Amino acid sequence: MPTVGVKRDLLFKALGRSYTDEEFDELCFEFGLELDEITSEKEIISREQGDTKASGASDVILYKIDVPANRYDLLCLEGLVRGLQVFKNKCNRYQCDLPVDPMFAALHSPQTEAVRPHAVAAVLRNITFTQERYDSFIELQEKLHQNICRKRSLVAIGTHDLDTISGPFTYTAKRPGDISFKPLNQTKEYTATQLMSLYKTDSHLRHYLHIIEDKPLYPVIYDSNGVVLSMPPIINGDHSKISLKTKNVFIECTATDQTKAKTVLDMMVTMFSEYCAQPFTVEEAEVVYPDGKTCIYPELAYRKEKLSGKFINQKVGINESTEKIAHLLTRMCLLSQATGAGDEIEVEIPPTRSDIIHACDIMEDAAIAYGFNNITRTTPRTYTVANQFPLNKLTELLRQDLAAAGFTEALNFALVARTTLLPGLLKTIAANRKMPLPLKLFEISDVVLKDETKDVGARNSRRFCAVYYNKSPGFEVIHGLLDRTMQLLEVKPARGEGYHIQTADDSTFFPGRCADIFVRGKNVGRLGVLHPDVINRFELTMPCSALEMDIEPFL
């Protein structure tokens, strides 16, 4: 779950009112957010690097807010404010504007198929940055990179001062040795090959190198004068870097997943077009594909869905009028109205809500706006008869009686997809050597075995294992436990239809002190006195006898 840090006072100013910490926590909870921490820059630095480093840092109060992983529109202050203004019933309209110079903002996209085939772009015209807005702009890119962009592997964002470059731009792929430019915040030019080794030690950028490292050609974007805008998904050029003074921003997103690239671009422009001379208006850019096909971005697609009031009422378990439901959805920034045709509601999904892909997503928003905790809790009338899983039922019954037989239950990890339970029990003894003797332990758990007849090529097998650890091996104790177990399972001691044990050879056990367990003629397990080498390996010092058998044949 991504965490977004916002300055409390800025947030309240944008929301148009202030809250106590408790009130704001409550608001978040109802909306599906979590006020994770109330802190300050000073407190964070002091915690991470010590008090001395923290002196002089800002003590402005920060709210750290956990945002659901699919709500990319809540990853910055601007988006959070719009989301939380649920009580204002105000939805922003995002719209596209024709480019000032269509040729200028065009992005030509040849030969990137093999490495990073997709690119989209847009322009934010006449934007006014302040320090806070600028910081939020940079932070949103980082949040998107970490989340929907899957650490830049799916999508990488580049933002540029449009006034320092000149279109049309070319998105291409070149041999690393043939790419040379001055990267962001460096003082000289490097080839792409040099950059990759330079960034090997960069705590931030080194995580992205693997995305293109082993590719013969690296993606790169040039302007019409050959200036490098960026080498996605690694680094931008220093030439076109944006600053507080930047007025016109060119945003490009390159990607291996086109749907996500479009979503990311929509997110960037919807969030920050607010600060343009014409708020919520974005200037289009044209992307020209190698085959001559062109696309205009950003899509900023509004989608209309129709659903019935009955659907919402039935799924949520409420009984509200069609108008009330439309009102609830509008409060969630899904502009909705009753069409008048029965209980039909038309819902408009804005480009910010890429998470809404089905009517059930709209239904959830209605439920959130209604308030989950205002919904009447009802009991479904589903009539069913319960059955236990037979293998678990047998396990439960056996466990009780094995404990009654004086053995104590252990519980070991299955993570290694173990094929035997014995090592876990021996480790349990090793960790409990200070306990009084004898130690009598058992475990009934699943082991994993390869099995070609199963769809995944493996299956679980339920085992029963017991060990007796004392000054004398106590084979008779373990043997007695076997006899007792067979008695519990209603198997009589006899060859043929009953059970018997017969000498076996197994390096785990002491020679001549090991036997196979046969039940109705089938070998189901083994018991014996452990070999001293095994005892030593597990750092044990006393003789030990053990039993391990399959319990599935007793179903």
Added chain:
Amino acid sequence: PTAYCLASVSLYSMADTGVLETLLQRVEKVDDGVDSLAVATSLGVDHQVIVGAVKSLQALGDVISAELRSSKHWELTEEGTEIAEQGSHESRVFSCIPQEGLAQSELMKLPFGKIGFSKAMSSKWIRVDKAHEGGPRIFRTVESIDDQVREKLLLVQKGHSTQLEEKEKNELKKRKLLSEVTVKSYWITKGNSFSTTITKQETELTPEMIASGNWKEKKFKPYNFEAMGVAPDCGHLHPLMKVRTQFRQIFLEMGFTEMPTNNFIESSFWNFDSLFQPQQHPARDQHDTFFLSDPAHAHEFPQDYLERVKKVHSEGGYGSQGYKYDWKIEEAQKNILRTHTTAVSARMLYKLAQQKFTPVKYFSIDRVFRNETLDATHLAEFHQIEGVVADYGLTLGDLMGVLHQFFTKLGITKLRFKPAYNPYTEPSMEVFSYHEGLKKWVEVGNSGVFRPEMLLPMGLPEDVSVIAWGLSLERPTMIKYGINNIRELVGHKVNLQMVYDSPICRLDS
């Protein structure tokens, strides 16, 4: 002898009946009672012998009654006793100096020389002739002396300390010759069944006594009910498994059928794809999931269903936009250690969809595996508890109602729900309960309504809803048994003493 025998009875054995009888005779003679200390003094035995006798008599029942009293009195220290016997250091110095005097160096060799010399000097009993030929020499200055220190100490020793003034006693205390001690003694009076003769007591009832009936005449030693009993020789169930048993019980009471979750190895298809979890989802990363190297791939899928899953991911359908990406069978084939038991729920719901639909309630409690950052509360494997209900027309209110009933059985009645995100449920709700100890709302589980994109490709009827919830088994167990580190609960590092000592599990109390 059992643990119930009084320690004092065995220490001061009944063999010394002489002391007991003497004590009883003394008590008999007086009307109001006797002091144990006085008895000890008059019998010339150590006080502890009488104390032992008192305890032995008390153990016999109500023969005597003894009231503990304490009194302060003055006692000679070891040094004080020596002085009472041999005289003060200064008097001993005085008496060892002959008429012709004694060399100072000789005097200092005596054990009492140093202190005695300075005290005798300040009492002006002696003088030093420093100019004497052969070194300083000591001479008597008086004919005889009066050793008052010794006399005072003798008074105290004889029990007449009251004849001394407080000031004198404190001075002697300062010189570490006297000390004030608190003495505990018993004031002994007759009990209700007082008798001067002692009957021998039996420790335990024997078969012979039962046969002969002579237990009727015997007296039995009372038991010490303060002692602990002997621990029974028994086996123990693991606390986590005890809690698992209770959760199974709760589900069974609510009519839920147990799912077969005995398949730790699962294909990505059933673990993720069938649940409409996209292939680029971070949970499908190496960082979060354990992939298998052998067997690396699953080789068998219901083909029609797989095609429908592929379509709903890449193109949408069933009223969904889909995720619009290039869905790859290779990703779906990858075998993993299942990250949730919901993979089994998916298999069960698919199976259900292949028959004529009947409502079901399913549950499971079994191991799941996640490549997590390990800490005091997280392990790479844990037990997931899951409940699923499939029926026509289930609502979000129904889910909240079922959760309310389920948690009530755990003793949790104050619930509230927070909207959340989960790729395969919509709506999704985190379940919070009010923790009276922490005075805040804590998350106790996750829940939701399975997405149509998951259910419809399986072939379930469109008007069937499936609600589900999950929680970990370890967390409620740690809270129940007060365990702070998960490693003390699960795995071989478990403390067996904790297993031996853990109480039965009643989740609602």
